[in-house]
Amino acid sequence: MHALPAAFAVALTLLPSLAGATEGVLIVHSNQRITPAGVVIENTIRSAVPSALARPVEIFSEYLDTEWASTEALAGLQAEYVRQKYLARDIRVIVVSGPQALRFTARHRDAMLPGVPVVHVAVPKDELEGANYASDIVGRPLDIDPAPTLELARHVHPDATRLVVVLGAGERDRIWEERIRRATQRLAGLDVEYFKNLPTAEIVRRLGSLEKNTIVFTPGYFVDGAGVLRTPRQAVEVLASASAAPVYVPLDTFIGTGAVGGFVTPYEAQSREGADIVVKLLNGTLPSTIPAAPAVPTPMVDWRAVRRFGIDERRLPSDAVIRFREPTAWDKYGWEIAAGAAIVLLQAVLILALLMQRRSGRHMATELEASQARMTLAARAVRLSSWIWDVARDRIEVTQGAGRHGARAEDPPMTLPEVLAMAHPADRTRVARAVADAVDSNTELDIEYRIQRRSGEVRWLAVRGRTEKDAPQRMMGVTLDITERKSAELQAERDRAALTHMTRVSMMGQLSASIAHQLNQPLAAILGNAEAARKMLDHERLDLAELKDICDDIVTEDNRAAEVIRRLGALYKRGEMTFAPLDLNDLVRETLDLVRTELMTRHVVAVTELDDALPVVDGGRVQLQQVLLNLILNAADAMERTAPDERTVTIRTEVDGTRVQLCIVDRGTGIAPDAIKHVFDAFWSTKTGGMGIGLAICHSIITAHRGCLTVSNNPDGGATFCAGWPVRQAA
Amino acid sequence: MTQSTLPTVFIVDDDPAVRKALSRVLRAEDWDIESLESAEAFLAHGKRTGTGCLVLDVTMPGIDGFALQRRLAEEGRAMPIVFLTGHGDIPMSVQAMKHGAVDFLTKPVNGQALLRAVRAALALDASTRQARTEMADLEGRLASLTPREREVLSAVMRGKRNKQIADDLGIVEQTVKFHRARIMERMRVHTLAELMHVAIRLGVESQPGDASRT
Numbered sequence: 001m002h003a004l005p006a007a008f009a010v011a012l013t014l015l016p017s018l019a020g021a022t023e024g025v026l027i028v029h030s031n032q033r034i035t036p037a038g039v040v041i042e043n044t045i046r047s048a049v050p051s052a053l054a055r056p057v058e059i060f061s062e063y064l065d066t067e068w069a070s071t072e073a074l075a076g077l078q079a080e081y082v083r084q085k086y087l088a089r090d091i092r093v094i095v096v097s098g099p100q101a102l103r104f105t106a107r108h109r110d111a112m113l114p115g116v117p118v119v120h121v122a123v124p125k126d127e128l129e130g131a132n133y134a135s136d137i138v139g140r141p142l143d144i145d146p147a148p149t150l151e152l153a154r155h156v157h158p159d160a161t162r163l164v165v166v167l168g169a170g171e172r173d174r175i176w177e178e179r180i181r182r183a184t185q186r187l188a189g190l191d192v193e194y195f196k197n198l199p200t201a202e203i204v205r206r207l208g209s210l211e212k213n214t215i216v217f218t219p220g221y222f223v224d225g226a227g228v229l230r231t232p233r234q235a236v237e238v239l240a241s242a243s244a245a246p247v248y249v250p251l252d253t254f255i256g257t258g259a260v261g262g263f264v265t266p267y268e269a270q271s272r273e274g275a276d277i278v279v280k281l282l283n284g285t286l287p288s289t290i291p292a293a294p295a296v297p298t299p300m301v302d303w304r305a306v307r308r309f310g311i312d313e314r315r316l317p318s319d320a321v322i323r324f325r326e327p328t329a330w331d332k333y334g335w336e337i338a339a340g341a342a343i344v345l346l347q348a349v350l351i352l353a354l355l356m357q358r359r360s361g362r363h364m365a366t367e368l369e370a371s372q373a374r375m376t377l378a379a380r381a382v383r384l385s386s387w388i389w390d391v392a393r394d395r396i397e398v399t400q401g402a403g404r405h406g407a408r409a410e411d412p413p414m415t416l417p418e419v420l421a422m423a424h425p426a427d428r429t430r431v432a433r434a435v436a437d438a439v440d441s442n443t444e445l446d447i448e449y450r451i452q453r454r455s456g457e458v459r460w461l462a463v464r465g466r467t468e469k470d471a472p473q474r475m476m477g478v479t480l481d482i483t484e485r486k487s488a489e490l491q492a493e494r495d496r497a498a499l500t501h502m503t504r505v506s507m508m509g510q511l512s513a514s515i516a517h518q519l520n521q522p523l524a525a526i527l528g529n530a531e532a533a534r535k536m537l538d539h540e541r542l543d544l545a546e547l548k549d550i551c552d553d554i555v556t557e558d559n560r561a562a563e564v565i566r567r568l569g570a571l572y573k574r575g576e577m578t579f580a581p582l583d584l585n586d587l588v589r590e591t592l593d594l595v596r597t598e599l600m601t602r603h604v605v606a607v608t609e610l611d612d613a614l615p616v617v618d619g620g621r622v623q624l625q626q627v628l629l630n631l632i633l634n635a636a637d638a639m640e641r642t643a644p645d646e647r648t649v650t651i652r653t654e655v656d657g658t659r660v661q662l663c664i665v666d667r668g669t670g671i672a673p674d675a676i677k678h679v680f681d682a683f684w685s686t687k688t689g690g691m692g693i694g695l696a697i698c699h700s701i702i703t704a705h706r707g708c709l710t711v712s713n714n715p716d717g718g719a720t721f722c723a724g725w726p727v728r729q730a731a
Numbered sequence: 732m733t734q735s736t737l738p739t740v741f742i743v744d745d746d747p748a749v750r751k752a753l754s755r756v757l758r759a760e761d762w763d764i765e766s767l768e769s770a771e772a773f774l775a776h777g778k779r780t781g782t783g784c785l786v787l788d789v790t791m792p793g794i795d796g797f798a799l800q801r802r803l804a805e806e807g808r809a810m811p812i813v814f815l816t817g818h819g820d821i822p823m824s825v826q827a828m829k830h831g832a833v834d835f836l837t838k839p840v841n842g843q844a845l846l847r848a849v850r851a852a853l854a855l856d857a858s859t860r861q862a863r864t865e866m867a868d869l870e871g872r873l874a875s876l877t878p879r880e881r882e883v884l885s886a887v888m889r890g891k892r893n894k895q896i897a898d899d900l901g902i903v904e905q906t907v908k909f910h911r912a913r914i915m916e917r918m919r920v921h922t923l924a925e926l927m928h929v930a931i932r933l934g935v936e937s938q939p940g941d942a943s944r945t
Contacts, residue, residue, distance in 0.1 A: 517790060517817030521746050524817070524838035528752025531842035535759055550755065557748055597817065600790050 021090040024058040025049060025278055026082075026113070028105055030098030031222070032065050034506070035231045036253040037267045041097045041121055043498065044271035045278070052279045058089065066100040067170065067222035068229055079108035086113065093278050094118045099127040106133055117287045121274035122267060125294050126179060136287040140273050142265055143294040146217065146250055147183040149262035152299055153215045153248045156260075156315045160190065162214040166203055166239055167196040168221020176219045199226035200238060207243040214245040220254060233257060246309040252300060255323055260309065261301030270295065383481035389416075389465070391439055391473045424450035424458060438475070442467050445477060448486070460486035496700060501574045503697045504626045507633065508571060514598040515568065522561040529554050567594070570622050577620035577704060579729045584617050584624075584653050584660060585610040591628045592651070603644040604636045609652040617660045618729035623701045627709075630694045631664040631721050638668030638719065659707075659724050667718040671711065679711050698723075705729065738853050739763040739783035743773050743799075744815065745791045749838070753786060753815075756842045757849060770794035780808060782860060784833070784852035786845070789816040789823065800830055811852035811859075815840060866932070872918050873933050880917070883910040887923075888930055 027045055029038050046059050062082060064070075091113050096102045102120045109118065120139035128141050154160060165180050167173040173196060184192050195203050203224070207216065218239055220232025230238075233253050240247045240258030249255065252264040277290055299317045303325035306313065316322075389396045395413040416435065423431050427449040438445035445465040450458050465477025508515070533550045536543065567590060592599075592606050599606055628651075635649040650665040671679060680699040695709075702709040707725025714720055740762045744750050750766045757764055763783070767773050771793055773785070789796035796814060803809040814827045814835045824835040833855060834848035876884065879900075886896045893911070897904040920926045 513818040513820075520817040520838040521749055524815075524840060525746070525748040525752040527839040528749070528756045528842065532752070532755035532758070535756075535842075553748065553751065557752075560748075597790055600792055600795070605792075 021088065022056050022058045023282060024060060024086070024089045024091045025093045025095060025282075026086065026091045027059065027061045027095045027097060028082075028101040029061065029063045030096075030100035030104075031063065031067050032231075033063050036233045037122060037251065038063075038097060039502070040253065040267040041271045041274075044268050045095055045121075045275050048272055048275035049278050049282075052275065053282060057282070060086070060089070060091075064101055064104060066104075067172070070100070070171070075104055075108065078104070079112045082112045091116055093281050095274060095278060096120045097122050099123050102127070102133075102137070106131075106137060117281050119274050119277045119281065121270050124179075127175075138277060138287050138290045138292060140270070140277075140292060141294040142270060143297055144179070144250055144265075145183060146180050146219075147186060148297065148299075149248050149250050150183055150187055150217060152263060152317065153217065153246070153260075154187070154190065156311055157215055157246065158315075160213055160215045162211075163187075163190045163192045164207075164210065164214055164216045164245070165192065165194050165196075166207070166216060166218035166221075167194060168223050168235065169197045169225045169227070170221060170223040172219075173221055173223075180217070197225040200224045200228060200230075200235070201226075204238060204242040207239060207245070210243060210245040212245070216243055216245050216247040217249070218247060219250055240305075246305065246311070255300055255302050258305060258308075259302065260305040260311065261299065261320070263297040264300050265295045265297045266300075384478060386476070386478045387465075389475040389477070391467075391475060422451045424452045426450070438465065439467065445475065448482065459483040497576055498574070499693070500623065500626070500697050500701065503693050504571060504622075504629075507626070507629055507694070508568070510633065511595065511598055511629075513601070514595060515564075517597040518564050518594070519561060522557040522564070525557040526554050526561070529557070571625065573622070575622075577623050577701075579618045579620055581616045582619055582621050582624075583614075584619070584662065585612075585614055587621065587625055588628065588651050588653060588662075591625050591632065595629065595632055598633070599636060599649070602636050602640075602647070604639060604647040604649055606632070607648055607650045609650060611652075611654045614653055614655050614660065615727055617725075617727045619705060619725070620701070623704075627698045627701050627723060628662070628664075630698050631723075634694070634721075635664055635666035635668065638666050638670075641669060642667055655727070656724075658727050660727050661722055661724040663720055663722040665714065665718065665720045667714075670713040670717060670719050676711060676713070680709065737761060737763045738856065739765055739778050739781055740786060740849055740853075741773055741776070741779070741783060741810070742766045742786045743768075743770060743791075743796075744786075744788035745769060746788075749788075753845070756845060757786075760846070760849075762849075762853075770796070770799040773799065774802075779810065782853075782856055784811045784813065784849060784856055786813050786815060786849065789814055789819075789827075797826065797830075800827070800832065804830060811855045813845070813848040813852050869929060869933055872929075873935070875917050876914060880910050880914050883907060884914055884930065884935060887911065887914075888927070888935055 025045070027042060029042070031038055042061060049059065050057055062078075064078060094105055094109070094113060094116050096105050096118055097120075102118070102123050105112070105118055109116065117136040117138070120137065122142055123139065124144040125141040126144070150163070153163075163184070165177075165184075167177055177194070177196065184190070195206060198206075210216070216239070218236060220236040220239075221230070222232060222235075223229055224235070232251070236247070236249055236254040236259055237257040240254075243258075247259040248262045249259045250262050250264060252266040255261055255264070273295065280290065281287060299320040301316060301320055301322055303322050306316070306322075385398050387396055387398045394415045396415065396419060397413045420428055420432055431447060431449050434445060434447045437443070445463060448460060448462045450460055452458050459481060460483045462480045462482045463477060464480075465475045467473075467475045529550045533547060536547060536550075588608060588610060592608070595606075632649060632651070636647075639647040639649070646667055648667050650663075652661075652663040652665065654661050654663075680695050699709045702723045702725060705725035706729065707723060709721065709723045711719055711721050740757055742750050742753050742757070742764065744753070745768055747768070750768070754764045754766050763778075765776065765778065767776065769791060770787075773779060774794075787796045787799065794802070796816075800809075800812055803812075809831065811833045812827075812831070814824075814832050815838055816823065816835070817838050819835060819837040827835045833852040836844060836848060882900060883896060886899065891899070893904050893907045897907045900907070915921070915926060918926060918929055920929060
């Protein structure tokens, strides 16, 4: 009877720290916190593991910074640090990102987290060959062989006779050099030249004067010959924009920097597979049973670079993923358009068949049946159905096809209330109103909404219908299942929100000195007051009025510090844009508070021309503040070469009817006429080290407010950025 | 003690709350506190050439802390400066100290540290002033010598004997002896070593004018 509780007690004393701890996953990154690949791996693991696992899980991350800090002694300290730090956590799986983290973890695991299985992500195949890791170190190796990319480049540029390989000056670069030398041995007919251990400026100079018959290959680098530290993506960005010859790369995060492309295994796919393995391990699968075939790289190219180097599109592999191409209507809905056209054609055939049937009677009946069957098949493939609604009698008959949304041609007619009942509760009123409006005003019905199946599954439908001219009490229409497209749209929206957030946080990083100053001012006042009060208490005669005044000042300053933190918290927080009424003038003042010190140290004077008559406007507070911050800091950057006493940034608000306008005017060098149309393009920047994302994000934020962001040069020097959007943002 | 003899501690910071708190910390001491919101206000202040020191914020609109430091250094009668900053980094503190700041403190600043720094600054001010007063006194004594006495002093400084000096100047040795006694009296020194020491401080040995006659 007493055995069981006793056993429990023993178990609890043996594992005191683990009692009640949530299962944990530790991600160990090879490099610094903000490498593009690291960010993708981090985000994917953090979203994919919890969503696939039906119970709570904690995810932690450590960054080894091996690109600049990699010594034996340090590794020992890092291992001990990890051991101490996670003593009270229940780490069940370690994810290592990159080869250095794998080497580190394999070596120090016993001292750090003994017996915890390891999943590796982004570790090249050649790194694993012959390394003989323990059987509980698993993962899909990354096929990083440069050969397919080099062959692709040669195929795309048949006239090329020279290959330039650009490398940096670190350990990673030596490994890459070996890899590339192996690959080029199999590649005849190209003169290979290595640019390595050179300062970036020198590489840039050499790349700028390359001739047409050259192709460039680079895996990027962390450290150049001058010892300057970058992320490899930043390196590629600098190289690709300077290079007169097309640049080919082996990693997907480099596509978008100006490089043409290459055979890559996207980090997101790698991380997803890693996350799958993590979930399997957490669910009890034995590590030794997990397969380890390398993923097959896919060709990927940047359409803008393809155009820039005049590459013949037909020479690209047919399965190449083409990025940064504005999709045409055909690209977006091609499948639906084709299917729609097929149905129209089939309908014509059907009419013809009917006519002929009249003539030849029963002979055609079988033909007709067959054609209808084909038509249904086609409609089913695109999940399209057409229907007729007899409004007066409220009978909806599905005439053709069937979607996964339920209704079938052979089903009995439905009524409007039945259709509405299938709609998602959140969309129901909206659908009912749209239908009523279309019927009342004899206009087209055009609506996208969700239905919820009994199983709980939610699908998106697009419904388009029209009341017939001669019979207003009848509506004909089609319903299309658009769930896949919709979820892709939603994902894109989430990605954009994540990027917006990342950009904002990195901007806050630039402002850290200013933020520290803002917080230290009230803290200095609090400390001074408290010390003065304590000293007063040592005196015999207390000045109570003064003491009270001191306490009041402490409270005021404390509130001031709390307000600074509250505002910062909102900016650091990650979240979707929510529209709420706000005072734009207040937002301008608040933002200027935040950049006050930054502007002061750069000798920039901020002038405000705020319209007192400005109404309360709807907007995403945090995102608009991000736009303001970005434009103000840009203005300050633009005035670096302006005489200090002329560095003025003017922030103006004004209202024009139902639109509100926010303008930021600088007195800098202005924008070159040929550059002005690219200002809002993503990955376009005139600043050294600029990511070229800030203004593109600002543009997308203002667009989301149904407004527009414009730029013009001032007649008396400098540039003006104006954002205008409607005061009301009706839902 | 009258007010004018108290040293003045100037607190220059654009943040009124910080100024108020700092003056509370410093008020308990026997100092005159002047709390100012800008470098411009300090430059316009009547007492800025008196005894005292500056507690100066680095980041301010208009003339910032470093610019004020430079400007005072150019004037040549710089008041000792204790810098305060909301976000100090090492290059900034190096710059401040290289240009003669007494201390470079980061906000929020500990009261004891601030008091220590201000005391050090005032002590430095007092000793600089004393040295300056002494120097002025010595210069006064030197100015009281006649041109002939100055010539004799220079010759003595170059280690010449009375006989030589007499020959050089074309006078009798007895007159040289007389001049030397007057010099000792006017410079208020008692021994030759003392005279040499004072003259070196005043830079007499490098004075030209009589070397051409030898």
